[in-house]
Amino acid sequence: MKDKKKGQMMTFDFSTSIILFIMFIMIVAIITLLNQKVEQSAQHPFELEYTFTNFEKNLAHTSETPAIDFIHNYRVNYDKLKDFSSTVNNIDKLVLENIDSTQGIGMFAETYDVCMYVFDNDGTHLDLDGNGKIAVGEIKNGISCDSVIKNKKNPCNGYEKAISFFKPVLLDVGDEDENRIVQMNLVMCLV
Amino acid sequence: MKRGQVSFEYILLFSFVFLVFITIASFFVWGIEKTDSVEALSAKLAKTIKVKVITASLSEADFEGKIIIPPNINGHELKVELYKDPENLLIIKKLENGDVLSTSFLPVIDKVDISKNNDYTLIVTKKDNKITLTEESE
Numbered sequence: 204m205k206d207k208k209k210g211q212m213m214t215f216d217f218s219t220s221i222i223l224f225i226m227f228i229m230i231v232a233i234i235t236l237l238n239q240k241v242e243q244s245a246q247h248p249f250e251l252e253y254t255f256t257n258f259e260k261n262l263a264h265t266s267e268t269p270a271i272d273f274i275h276n277y278r279v280n281y282d283k284l285k286d287f288s289s290t291v292n293n294i295d296k297l298v299l300e301n302i303d304s305t306q307g308i309g310m311f312a313e314t315y316d317v318c319m320y321v322f323d324n325d326g327t328h329l330d331l332d333g334n335g336k337i338a339v340g341e342i343k344n345g346i347s348c349d350s351v352i353k354n355k356k357n358p359c360n361g362y363e364k365a366i367s368f369f370k371p372v373l374l375d376v377g378d379e380d381e382n383r384i385v386q387m388n389l390v391m392c393l394v
Numbered sequence: 395m396k397r398g399q400v401s402f403e404y405i406l407l408f409s410f411v412f413l414v415f416i417t418i419a420s421f422f423v424w425g426i427e428k429t430d431s432v433e434a435l436s437a438k439l440a441k442t443i444k445v446k447v448i449t450a451s452l453s454e455a456d457f458e459g460k461i462i463i464p465p466n467i468n469g470h471e472l473k474v475e476l477y478k479d480p481e482n483l484l485i486i487k488k489l490e491n492g493d494v495l496s497t498s499f500l501p502v503i504d505k506v507d508i509s510k511n512n513d514y515t516l517i518v519t520k521k522d523n524k525i526t527l528t529e530e531s532e
Contacts, residue, residue: 217404221411232419249441256452306451306501306525309444309482 247366247393253308254317254389255370258298262287264305265297274372279321279387281376288331293341294319298389315391316341318348318358321374322386328352329374329385342392359392366391435467436486436495439474443484443516444498447527450520451501457520460530465513467495472512476527478503503527 263272271291273283291297298317301307318340321329328337338348342358351358359365367390374385446459463474471489479502486496489511504524508516515530 218407218411221408225411225415228415229418232422250444250448253448253452260452260454301451301502304523306503308448308451309499309501311499 247364248310250308250310251366251368251391254298254310254391255368255387257301257305257308258294258389260305261297261300261302261307264302267291274387277370277372279372279374279385281374284321284331285333288336288339289334291339292347294339295341298391313394315393316343316358316362317392318342318352318390320348320352320388320390322388323374324383324385343394348390358390362392362394364393366393432468432470432488433495436472439464439467440484440486440496440498443474443518444500446518447500447503447525450518450525453520456522457518459518461516461518463510463512463514463516474512474516476500476503476506476508478506478527501525 259272259274262274265271267290269283269286271283271287273280273287295312295315295317296302298319299308299310299315300312318338320338321331323329331337331339336349338352338358340348340358342348342351343361348358357365367388369386369388371384372387373382375382443461446461449459450457464472466472472495473487473489473492475483475485475487477483477485482500482503484496484498484500485494487494502525505526505528507526507528508514510529517528517530519526519528
């Protein structure tokens, strides 16, 4: 009788341990799988990888006067960049959509608000228009990216998701000694 | 109860619980694969088509690219619908019931000339700054 009780108790302990172990494994597996789902939903559309090229192509095909095609093959013309920065406020359509003679990348300007800024080789913001403007673009309520970034705030605060792309480019200021590599940034905030 | 009998019960119990676990786990994994595979593969196909059209769109020179549209995915026959401007849309459906598997907006497409639902080679062409989608003639 005593042996039987001992055996029952050991069996109970053993089965309880195994069930708890299995429950633990299942919980870990479910959490892992759920996390994978969350990671997938956090992904950005792959089309965003083409935004720099699309932006460059749209700039090259605009009919703006003076010409604002400031970037071509990793080379930024500073004079044209100044013209661009002083005449253009919202760049969502130029970055994400297409203009008359281009085909775009199948995205819509309404989905993202875009800011553009350039870091000089000393880590400071490049003066984009020659009058102290450090960013081009508009975010929610028509607020300029320039004012937000000057206040050292994140332009994508209050947005669902954000992504930033950068591209090293040669800044052509018209003087070989002054030309330098700078970092052009595009920040996109999902509306 | 003999010591040997207890050990035998442990083995039986462990085997039973392990069997139950394997069964549940396999159903769980199978269920996830089953729901993911058709849609995931059609999304990959949609991405392949879109990448090719974007490449044509961003190309400064004339361009031609080919994509093989399979007859089915995991036994489900496909219906690949492509719409030119102003829709510029790609929809991949199941042929048998019209369930939408994947949708994607495309760059501006000037002409679509495709009669088949599936099992053909899609040709993406850019010429004179116009993008055309056609099926390869046999």
